[in-house]
Amino acid sequence: MTHINVLDPSASPLDYYGYELRRYREAAGLTQKQLGGIINYTGSLVGQIETARKLPTVEFSERVDVALETDGMLSRLLGLVLRSQLPAWFQQIAELEARATEICTFHTHLVHGLLQTEAYARAVLGSMDRSNLEDRTAVRLARQRILGKDEPPVLWAILGEAVLHQEIGGRETMRGQLVHLLTSEKDPRVNIQVLPYRAGAHAGLQGSFDLFHFPGDPAIVYTEGYGMGHPTANPETVRDCSLRYDHLQAAAMSIKDSAELIRDVMEERYGEQHTMA
Template sequence: MVNIRNLDPSASPLDYYGSELRRLREEAGLNQSQLGDVVYCTGSLIGQIETAKKVPTRKFSEQLDAALMTGGSFSRMVGLVLKSQLPTWFQPYADMEARAAYISTYQSQLVYGLLQTRAYARAVLSVDNPERADELVEARMDRQRILDREHPPVVCVVLDESTLRRTIGGAEVMRDQLAHLLSFLNHSWVQVQVIPFDSGEHPALLGSFTLLRFDDDPDIFYAESYDSGHMTANSQVIRERSVGYARLQAAALSREGSAALIERVMREQYGHQPGPAMA
């Protein structure tokens, strides 16, 4: 029997999406299997999304819009759905990140979320939330859409060398991730630098942080702990961290030197790993 669980559309963006999908599908005179055939998925998946048991992707939403001729309604809704999958404490930062004109970040442990590959993100997000990995990965990938806007933010990223050498997801995942970082070498709006181990002490030894600048709003400083984030527009904090970030960039390798180090790590650490049968 088809699951016809009633949803409260006001309960969450996901519930609203599911209720709208059911309403418009029924108006079109299609059952779940028939709609699934049109958008190249199973009727079961349609049912899971209609009952808010599965989070839709942006591609799925675009296919729905075309199939049901909604004028882009699902493509607009899915952004809210995916953002709602982010941890509640992280959502205010995600809103600010999406509005920023300039993003300057230092990352001591992991590649910055906007520059992560899908496989790398999955490896990271599966550690604490394996049962929600699909939803969290889609939400992270959706955040990256700001880099593809007509007027994207300027993004300056300084990575500690440890982010290159910590094996996340295995050698193949790391090779692809480092290759992705190299793809930004000549990018107009994204700059990637690495601060090497031999640089010694530097202005960001206390941990990762991000500075957001806006065209018409005060700057924001953001840092996070294990399960919470902290944002402030305190002018003294912004002043100190801005100077610290400038010094950090000066201590880091140049864009070209950083690319050379990334290439060397790829070759030496991830280039020729034996497979399971050869180990």
């Protein structure tokens, strides 16, 4: 006799997803193996997702929605599922990203998560801990779904020049990451500026930070430490960081010149013609 793990759909978004997947599948009169065959996945994977032992992906959700005629329900639920898998201390920040109409970021040592490629994100997340790396990478990349919304936020990203030179994941990964940054050139809602070495002392020497702006609500500043985040709506802190950001934008290269520098570093440092001794 087969024992079926009965999920409590109120336990978590992942449990709710698994519960609904099973409900839709059984209503269609399909076994896990049969559904897997239709969507080109194994029945075992369907079972793991139904029992909340495996995270669903965008592709999986879209295929199931079509196969089971769910009117896109699982795809809509996926964002909540993946956000719930973020570290507890970061979940509030992902919610701020999803609600903000404008996001201003300044990072000194790595590309912001909203702009990372899959390979770059995997290298960052796996630098000290490779457990569940594929799932953790998928969860990070899921945050980028906000940039594809019907009304996405305006993203301003200032990167320290060192970000372009810090070789994370190897030359191929870095080249792909810089190519990805350049894809924003024609998108007025994604604006990337580089703070060059020649800027010297600047307003961001105290460290990286993000500013979130909302319609009708106070702005929020977010800074990050080891294994913890610090969001605050303290008016004095927000004013100080907003002023700092204005000065950083003034000291940074223009969007056009930043793209040219990114392209130059990409070709000179990570180009295919470059060989290691």
